[in-house]
Amino acid sequence: MKTETSSIWKKAISNGLISGALCILVMLVGLVEAFGKTDIISGVITLGDIILLAPIIIMTFPLLRGSTKYPKSTLLGISSVIGFLSGLMITLLILLGQAVDLRPIFVNASPNLYDMLMRGVPLPVGAIIPPIYCMVAAWVILGIFLIPARIRTAVIQGLLWVVILGTLRDQIFLIDAVKGRLITSILKKVIFAQSGMRPLGALIVFAIVAGLSYYSTRRKTVVTVSKPAHIVKRNRIILFAVLAVILLILPYATGLFYSEIFDTTGLFIMMGLGLNIVVGFAGLLDLGYVAFYAIGAYTVGVLTSQLGGLTFWQAFPIALLTAWLAGIILGLPVLRMRGDYLAIVTLGFGEIVRLVVLSDWLKSFLGGTQGIQSIPPPIIGPLALDAVQKLYYLILIGIGIVAFIAWRLKDSHLGRSWMAIREDEDVAQAMGINLVLTKLLAFSTGALFAGLAGTLGATKLTSVYPHSMTFIVSINVLVLIIIGGMGSIPGVFVGALVLVGLPGLLSEFQEYRFWFYGLALVGMMLFRPEGLWPEARRKLELHEAEEIIEPSTNEAASAVQ
């Protein structure tokens, strides 16, 4: 017991040092200062503070969870140690920064940051400020940890909503439907300050959300009888109807700023659904997916503007066909490879497409670096869809069709074949699945969907540029399906909203977008490889792998002993 106790202290010290190092990392990367301007509760806490304290949360909570058998005094001790060490390391950085100017190397180590970290208190006294608030943060986490589970969930949800609403304060008032209404002035007077929330407002939001959450979890535990089938069905229909109405009025209710974001998110959803077939269903990692978007967009561009003549709707089917054929042509040689090799080759293909488009070689045809301008809007009857708000409906229809196809394909014979290939190619082949044909179908369907997104994207911007067809777009699509859950159709929507919609709202976010993407990819793969909205089969697969591994390592361990 004694050695165990001393080991928990050792663990606390090492966690504290790691958390301090992570705090320094987020500071030097510039997150703390960049988000320090985003107030959550005006004058009390900013988003930057939360990001600064996030390492402490991450390093404290799991340790507490694994040490429930210790007395509360020990828990208080270890959380204090973690908080204190993190704060100490922040202080050390400040002192170092005061002694030597770090800015020639670390651009973000500015006096402004130090000031922010010491909360404006000048130095001799200011040095003790970071350990204090880091320890307070650790104690808050301990407090949240110690309260009963049901209240804890409510508290966490309440805090989460305060953070979300506080962060999105400016964006909320950009919604058209809210502008100039009575509700706006009430919101501004009671809940929100000039930036972020008022302390009272935060308290109200917290109380409402926590109360609702507490109430709903309590109801769930009491009511165990499931509702009759027809009521479930009726509820579902009502839900769908409400959702449909919301989706239809969305662009005009929220305004131009939001419609722009919806359109972009929509295009990414379309690409995500396509890549989801390739990566999620068939397990073929395609890192050059943007190539097909580019082919769709450029075909429309060339046919309507560059070579002139055709209208959008005349070019549209040709563009889809071109993208689909490109999928087959690129797929034929490439699909004989497996796994990571396929990934690299598709990445190479994506780059080749971009380089060829960029070069002077086809400049007269594809416009080189200048791209292609003045692509006409799609015209339906008397209506020209030339604004983001009108185009929204076209994108919505596109998503509807694509999602429907993906959904129907998933449980079809073909879908099953894809999943069989994903799980084991050799066995799939032995079961009589034609590998080449099945893979080609996945690849070309994915290409088709990307091509569709490309045509709509081209008309949305009324132009195509090679610079918007980079590897980063492919990664963006990949990240969103992985975060959402590979192979899961609702996951694509969740992923796109979180990873494309949200960064679109927060302009501070743009600069650090890929930092967060990278972090999200690694974190997701390490801790939740099945994604936010996992597909059942995939989840099973990933956990099956764990089950097989664990006994064998145990055996190995016992064999060694």
Next chain:
Amino acid sequence: MLKRWRQTVTFMDIVVWAIGGLIGVAIVYGTIQTLRAGEYSAEQWINLTIDGLKLGGIYALIALGYTVVYGILRMINFAHSEVFMSGPFTAVFLAMYLDKIDFYNAHPIISLFLVTLLSAAVSVTVALLLERVAYRRLRYAPRLVPLITAIGASFFLQYTFRGFYGNDIETYPNLDALKGIWTIGGIDIPRTDLVVIIAGFLMMLLLYGIVQLTKTGKAMRAVSEDKDVAALMGIDVDRIIVFTFGLGGASAGVAGVLYALLYSNVHFYMGFIPGLKAFTAAVLGGIGNVVGAWLGGTLLGLIETLGPSLFLSGLGIPAADQLKDGIAFTILVLILIFRPTGLLGERLSRTKA
């Protein structure tokens, strides 16, 4: 008829060979056209060859990192390009400081040694952290999982270093000792180029020696064959994997400094394209094979610098130099299709690890 077509692989092979044949014919035709036109002098060809060799030396050094890690873990360490970037991007501040206190050109060898040491140290640190934090837990995960993790880590590192040192391009100070040319056998070679070519070759020999001749190298080969059996033989698998990542990191750090000597500019995005090329080089030489990585790197460098003038301009493509990256990727695709084993390697791209 169609059914028989689909069941046999020959149809696929026909398509694949047709594509390969077309590209082959285009290359031969382009080369003949260029040579007949005779627009380049012999001296220009020699200069291009030297350019190719020095570029190849750098690709080779980065490729070594991909190869040793792939050899052991059977995974593409996609973030290796960021391991390559982190070293020189950090060491540039040391070089600038040494230049400021007039030490850099007064003691070029010591300075270069210090800068290389720092660069390698940073690259090794990044490589080891990567292994410890991101890859170790995933050793037995399905294959796509570590690859996706590596892509994520690559982005994370890129933007972390961007956050650290800023968005700007930093420039290495000029080293006077490496200015000018050496004349060997009547051929003028810029000093920097020769240093890079020789350093690349020496690093390859060193790594080859470590893998083939030392006890740790033997353990590395054992782990690469079979991790579990190696563990039973008393080899500390974790230690060997850490050592391998360190080795790859060190060669990337050295490659970074050589790259900086040649091109003097470093920035957070510098790793991506060379990393991809180096991977191509590793595949070209046969991934998992140290000598192959060097051979592949050198060949790729040569093809990339000679190719545009040799066959693309002959095909009448204007500003063929813009397509040199395209050539590298086309080679990658072609090798993986026609000879996935690379020049010296075992067949891996179709096997299931």
